[in-house]
Amino acid sequence: MHICVCVKRVPLTGGKITLTDDQRALSTKHLGFTVSPHEECGVEEAVQIVEREGGSVTVLTLGPAEAEEQLRDMMAIGADRAIHLVSGAEEWDPQATAAAVVAAIGAEEQQPDLILFGNESADAGNYQVAIRVAHALGMPSVTGVKKITFESGRAVCEQEVAGGRDIYELALPAVVSVKEGINLPRYPSVPGRLRAKRKPLEASNPRRPAAQLEMVKLVLPPDSGKQMQVLGTGAEAAPAVVAVLSELGVL
Amino acid sequence: MSVLVLVEDPADELAQQALTFARSVDGDVAAISISGDYAPAAWGQTLADQVAARAPQAVIAAGSERGNEVLAHAAAILDLPLSANTIAFAAGSPPTVTRVRWGGSLLEQALLHGSTLLMTVAPHAVAADGVAVELEVVSPSQHALAVAPTKRVGAASGGVSLEDADVVVSGGRGVGSADGFAIIEELAELLGGAVGCSRAVTSAGWRPHTDQVGQTGTKVAPDIYIACGISGATQHMAGCKGAKKLLAINEDGEASIFAHADYGVIGNLHEVVPAIAAEIRKARAA
Numbered sequence: 001m002h003i004c005v006c007v008k009r010v011p012l013t014g015g016k017i018t019l020t021d022d023q024r025a026l027s028t029k030h031l032g033f034t035v036s037p038h039e040e041c042g043v044e045e046a047v048q049i050v051e052r053e054g055g056s057v058t059v060l061t062l063g064p065a066e067a068e069e070q071l072r073d074m075m076a077i078g079a080d081r082a083i084h085l086v087s088g089a090e091e092w093d094p095q096a097t098a099a100a101v102v103a104a105i106g107a108e109e110q111q112p113d114l115i116l117f118g119n120e121s122a123d124a125g126n127y128q129v130a131i132r133v134a135h136a137l138g139m140p141s142v143t144g145v146k147k148i149t150f151e152s153g154r155a156v157c158e159q160e161v162a163g164g165r166d167i168y169e170l171a172l173p174a175v176v177s178v179k180e181g182i183n184l185p186r187y188p189s190v191p192g193r194l195r196a197k198r199k200p201l202e203a204s205n206p207r208r209p210a211a212q213l214e215m216v217k218l219v220l221p222p223d224s225g226k227q228m229q230v231l232g233t234g235a236e237a238a239p240a241v242v243a244v245l246s247e248l249g250v251l
Numbered sequence: 252m253s254v255l256v257l258v259e260d261p262a263d264e265l266a267q268q269a270l271t272f273a274r275s276v277d278g279d280v281a282a283i284s285i286s287g288d289y290a291p292a293a294w295g296q297t298l299a300d301q302v303a304a305r306a307p308q309a310v311i312a313a314g315s316e317r318g319n320e321v322l323a324h325a326a327a328i329l330d331l332p333l334s335a336n337t338i339a340f341a342a343g344s345p346p347t348v349t350r351v352r353w354g355g356s357l358l359e360q361a362l363l364h365g366s367t368l369l370m371t372v373a374p375h376a377v378a379a380d381g382v383a384v385e386l387e388v389v390s391p392s393q394h395a396l397a398v399a400p401t402k403r404v405g406a407a408s409g410g411v412s413l414e415d416a417d418v419v420v421s422g423g424r425g426v427g428s429a430d431g432f433a434i435i436e437e438l439a440e441l442l443g444g445a446v447g448c449s450r451a452v453t454s455a456g457w458r459p460h461t462d463q464v465g466q467t468g469t470k471v472a473p474d475i476y477i478a479c480g481i482s483g484a485t486q487h488m489a490g491c492k493g494a495k496k497l498l499a500i501n502e503d504g505e506a507s508i509f510a511h512a513d514y515g516v517i518g519n520l521h522e523v524v525p526a527i528a529a530e531i532r533k534a535r536a537a
Contacts, residue, residue, distance in 0.1 A: 013485045015507025017357055037467045095332060125352055127335045128323035135327035140398045143320050166400035180467040181460030212332035214362040221358055228509055234518035235526035242530045244514055250418050250442055250474055
């Protein structure tokens with residue numbers, strides 16, 4: 001099974017988001033970066049499938065030069081190779097992102113049997129790149145998947161819904177977007193990190209088309225305006241807490 | 252000019268919110284539902300066919316998992332942009348949309364191009380106006396890539412579900428270990444509530460992912476959310492901002508969770524939480 005997993009470099013936002021002066025990006029001077037959580041689970045899932053069934057895992061990103069860090073991280077937890085579509089500082093909209101992914105996968109010698117995405121990116125949350133890629137490549141797709149197994153050459157995918165899980169069976173090749181909780185991603189080992197440095201990474205510079213969902217600026221949502229009432233310090237606060245619970249009618 | 256709204260279930264609050272949002276885009280709103288079982292690509296094709304037949308100005312659905320999925324299929328088929336989880340619309344050529352990022356911790360203003368405007372409406376961005384609308388049922392179109400669920404399996408249910416709980420007692424990194432959750436469980440049980448946790452906790456393997464409250468976990472809306480040893484990362488706040496009241500218990504008086512809290516206790520949760528449990532027992536015995 002040859003699997004391609006699409007990932008995105010996103011900042012670790014911590015407790016408070018601050019914006020750059022031009023209001024077009026997050027101020028990331030003091031922030032670390034990671035792979036968007038659902039997608040990290042996608043890489044772990046691909047690695048587990050290949051450990052079980054054989055094959056290869058390719059990890060693909062569209063992101064700035066610095067996103068090589070995330071590709072190396074994903075190769076450290078078991079991906080075999082990486083494709084880096086190097087973008088500039090400007091964000092790519094979902095249509096442009098999907099088109100770049102489609103072109104990159106289309107150029108692959110070994111076509112993937114399975115293309116994994118995260119259900120939505122942590123930052124932009126556009127909920128559509130996986131589906132656009134599936135249509136462009138003529139593959140069936142399912143989103144929000146929490147379990148994947150294979151039965152007679154088909155991917156059996158479980159999607160969480162209110163009241164249970166819906167089961168989808170997809171002919172391969174297929175596109176599947178996964179959600180965190182499908183697995184618990186492993187931490188990279190030191191030997192894994194060393195191996196990742198030598199794994200192949202192909203970089204190219206696709207041209208960014210004009211955005212159809214054209215970001216103008218980012219805005220922080222209005223402050224909650226809450227005035228916190230301090231109920232006390234340490235165990236001595238317990239009676240005041242119970243008084244509040246009683247007042248709220250939850251006791 | 253008109254707006255077409257996809258309604259899966261007219262009784263659903265999110266569908267009513269989507270209809271209300273649609274009326275703010277244009278007064279001429281038509282609502283459709285699609286007959287038969289859910290099949291995302293086929294439903295997307297159905298919307299694409301409706302766009303061809305009716306030439307609406309915009310197509311709108313709720314920003315539910317299914318709403319986002321079907322509109323993404325329609326957008327892919329029509330090769331049009333889609334604004335997912337939109338909260339505001341301002342007419343113009345092209346119009347400007349405001350949509351949520353980072354699970355609601357950040358907003359984006361964007362120009363939405365395209366001959367037909369495709370949008371989903373972020374949950375609880377607008378209050379439903381309750382105006383009745385006539386629902387037209389259309390048959391699903393065919394699509395070569397359509398897949399549909401073959402069956403539904405039940406979820407294992409035990410205790411109060413996190414999503415519906417009136418009280419959620421949630422633990423973060425400050426709980427320190429899987430065993431440390433005993434006091435969190437005890438308080439939740441005393442209040443008839445559910446146990447939640449932060450992403451740091453599920454990443455450490457202390458609790459199952461089904462307990463995670465956050466952007467990549469469950470979104471909760473209890474009467475009170477009791478956050479114990481949780482710093483208040485944006486990832487977590489995206490999951491609990493629907494709580495009516497938030498009580499934060501944290502040793503660090505500077506923790507960002509306090510900026511979101513209605514009530515605060517500054518102290519070690521390992522002392523504070525058992526003391527609250529003891530006080531509840533005392534109050535009930537009296």
